[in-house]
Amino acid sequence: MLTIQAIPAFQDNYIWIIQAEGSQHVLIVDPGAAEPVLDRIKKQNLIPVAILITHGCHDHVDGINELLQHYEVPVYGPKNEFIPHITHPLSACDGVIIEPLFPAFRILDIPGHTKGHIGFLIEGNLFCGDVLFGAGCGRLHSGPAEVMFESLQQIAQLPKETIIYCAHEYTENNLRFAVMIEPKNDELQQRIKDTAVLRQQAKPTIPFTLELELATNPFMRCEQAEVMASAKKYIDQALATPNSVFRALRMWKDRF
Numbered sequence: 001m002l003t004i005q006a007i008p009a010f011q012d013n014y015i016w017i018i019q020a021e022g023s024q025h026v027l028i029v030d031p032g033a034a035e036p037v038l039d040r041i042k043k044q045n046l047i048p049v050a051i052l053i054t055h056g057c058h059d060h061v062d063g064i065n066e067l068l069q070h071y072e073v074p075v076y077g078p079k080n081e082f083i084p085h086i087t088h089p090l091s092a093c094d095g096v097i098i099e100p101l102f103p104a105f106r107i108l109d110i111p112g113h114t115k116g117h118i119g120f121l122i123e124g125n126l127f128c129g130d131v132l133f134g135a136g137c138g139r140l141h142s143g144p145a146e147v148m149f150e151s152l153q154q155i156a157q158l159p160k161e162t163i164i165y166c167a168h169e170y171t172e173n174n175l176r177f178a179v180m181i182e183p184k185n186d187e188l189q190q191r192i193k194d195t196a197v198l199r200q201q202a203k204p205t206i207p208f209t210l211e212l213e214l215a216t217n218p219f220m221r222c223e224q225a226e227v228m229a230s231a232k233k234y235i236d237q238a239l240a241t242p243n244s245v246f247r248a249l250r251m252w253k254d255r256f
């Protein structure tokens with residue numbers, strides 16, 4: 001069993017710390033800032049053994065340099081993005097052993113938000129950076145919408161119990177958009193209530209299960225009749241494929 005904890009950073013980022021069972025050894029995921037990570041590590045007497053990077057946005061990588069000054073650890077990250085400090089470039093593969101204390105990782109290529117974006121899957125936990133968010137998805141900084149759509153489809157194929165750790169607390173805002181797309185979705189209405197309770201207590205809405213996303217995230221539901229109808233109405237033209245529904249939703253959300 002792994003212990004996973006969130007370190008809030010900036011306005012709405014989460015830096016994730018993955019701790020091996022019965023050990024103080026930890027992996028640090030997407031350290032956009034070093035200070036909150038160093039604080040947590042010292043407070044809990046943790047021992048960093050590697051840094052994992054999903055993609056090159058500054059709020060995911062800017063803390064690497066300072067962390068390396070304190071801890072000489074390897075840095076695993078996307079092969080197809082230029083990120084200084086990466087010692088172990090990765091693209092889709094299975095069985096990546098970072099340290100014997102941790103189970104093997106599976107690496108997913110999930111481009112769309114950025115061109116080389118990867119995800120780290122370990123023991124049913126997916127660290128997906130800025131690809132899939134609670135009830136939403138990342139912006140398209142590179143490539144066409146189709147690429148992001150395919151990446152989300154790839155995640156949708158994972159076991160529905162998969163636990164998703166994304167990098168931003170955007171859920172509440174995303175739900176405001178989602179309910180406009182699918183006002184008749186009961187599970188979505190329930191999620192809005194549950195999320196409001198969490199946020200009132202200043203608790204993270206992350207992680208969440210893939211199952212919940214498949215039931216409530218419009219970007220994962222592009223083949224549903226109500227989602228298709230809303231997208232069609234917005235774009236005012238026929239949308240033949242889930243892919244084109246996705247493109248319309250993403251465009252709409254960008255202006256929301």
Ligand SMILES: [Zn+2]
Nearest residue numbers: 055057113130
């Ligand atoms: Zn990003």
